[in-house]
Amino acid sequence: MMILSRLLGCQEQLGFLHQSKEELTDSHPVVCNRNILVELEEGVGVAVMKMKSPPVNSLSLDFLTEFSISLEKLENDRGCRGVILTSAVPKIFSAGLDIKEMCGKSAEHYAEFWRAVQEMWLKLYKSNMVTIAAINGNCPAGGCLMAVSCDYRIMAENPKYSIGLNETQLGIVAPFWFKDTIANTIGHRATERSLQLGLLYSASDALKIGIVDELVPEEKVLNAAAATMSQWLAIPDYARQISKSMMRKPTLDRLLTHRESDIQNFVSFVTKDSIQKSLQTYMESLKQRKG
Numbered sequence: 001m002m003i004l005s006r007l008l009g010c011q012e013q014l015g016f017l018h019q020s021k022e023e024l025t026d027s028h029p030v031v032c033n034r035n036i037l038v039e040l041e042e043g044v045g046v047a048v049m050k051m052k053s054p055p056v057n058s059l060s061l062d063f064l065t066e067f068s069i070s071l072e073k074l075e076n077d078r079g080c081r082g083v084i085l086t087s088a089v090p091k092i093f094s095a096g097l098d099i100k101e102m103c104g105k106s107a108e109h110y111a112e113f114w115r116a117v118q119e120m121w122l123k124l125y126k127s128n129m130v131t132i133a134a135i136n137g138n139c140p141a142g143g144c145l146m147a148v149s150c151d152y153r154i155m156a157e158n159p160k161y162s163i164g165l166n167e168t169q170l171g172i173v174a175p176f177w178f179k180d181t182i183a184n185t186i187g188h189r190a191t192e193r194s195l196q197l198g199l200l201y202s203a204s205d206a207l208k209i210g211i212v213d214e215l216v217p218e219e220k221v222l223n224a225a226a227a228t229m230s231q232w233l234a235i236p237d238y239a240r241q242i243s244k245s246m247m248r249k250p251t252l253d254r255l256l257t258h259r260e261s262d263i264q265n266f267v268s269f270v271t272k273d274s275i276q277k278s279l280q281t282y283m284e285s286l287k288q289r290k291g
């Protein structure tokens with residue numbers, strides 16, 4: 001019930017009611033949501049989802065709810081066959097889960113938050129559409145999860161940007177389905193090293209290890225994503241979708257089977273004093289790094 005009311009509440013915030021005439025053209029209907037801009041190019045059947053939640057596109061409960069609703073709308077739109085996921089915030093793809101959602105809140109809040117994280121991943125990983133991440137900035141932890149859940153990743157070749165699952169550096173543990181998703185991308189051995197050490201890879205190392213598929217100059221990331229999209233869309237949908245599902249279903253089923261226990265594990269993990277302390281110390285270190 002709480003989730004339903006949040007979804008309904010968010011649908012109002014989603015801004016379907018606030019579209020201006022300038023934002024709606026025949027060829028590029030744009031939906032300006034609070035955290036995500038969705039632009040559907042109808043003739044081509046491709047939507048661009050631009051995350052725009054400054055300063056760092058952190059994945060808050062509101063953001064995740066909006067993301068899942070937006071993706072579901074596209075999924076149910078027969079005119080949309082592909083999605084390019086990118087960022088409208090300079091230098092940041094996404095800073096991952098919003099750490100503030102995991103600090104000093106109630107057990108009920110943590111459970112609701114974690115269900116929203118699961119939902120985002122389930123929707124993205126099982127999407128029937130072609131999904132391409134156009135990674136135009138830093139991409140740690142939950143941001144990396146989003147990227148590796150897509151079918152293909154193109155990253156800006158900027159030495160300042162990094163990508164990876166750095167959870168252990170915060171004193172926390174990437175859950176099994178984060179691990180499965182990255183292992184499906186880079187293999188078991190590379191995942192083991194990557195997760196234990198909480199590695200963040202530079203763009204060039206990310207290409208070498210296979211976290212990303214292609215590097216291009218920053219200003220070409222979206223064009224490169226559109227070019228790759230047209231190659232993938234040249235394959236008949238039905239055959240491609242069944243192939244995707246064959247590869248991903250066991251991983252999806254594992255979370256679906258253990259969804260409630262995964263939420264309980266998260267809540268009991270994150271409510272530990274030691275974990276709260278680690279997260280708070282990490283947040284403070286982010287602030288100090290600034291100063």
Ligand SMILES: CCCCCCCC/C=C\C/C=C/C(=O)SCCNC(=O)CCNC(=O)[C@H](O)C(C)(C)COP(=O)(O)OP(=O)(O)OC[C@H]1O[C@@H](n2cnc3c(N)ncnc32)[C@H](O)[C@@H]1OP(=O)(O)O
Pocket residue numbers: 055056058091092094095096097098099100138140141142143166167170172173174175265266269283286287290
């Ligand atoms: C036994 C098994 C049990 C299993 C249980 C499972 C538990 C697993 C739980 C969770 C998995 C976690 C996944 C995650 O995604 S955790 C998040 C990890 N993210 C990071 O480590 C990134 C942190 N951020 C950065 O490194 C940088 O901010 C940056 C490189 C992304 C951008 O740098 P810069 O442009 O210099 O910006 P600032 O650092 O100055 O940041 C601006 C502003 O934003 C705040 N902020 C940054 N990241 C986050 C975040 N992830 N959440 C919330 N807030 C964030 C930062 O503090 C600044 O705030 P301000 O000082 O108030 O301006």
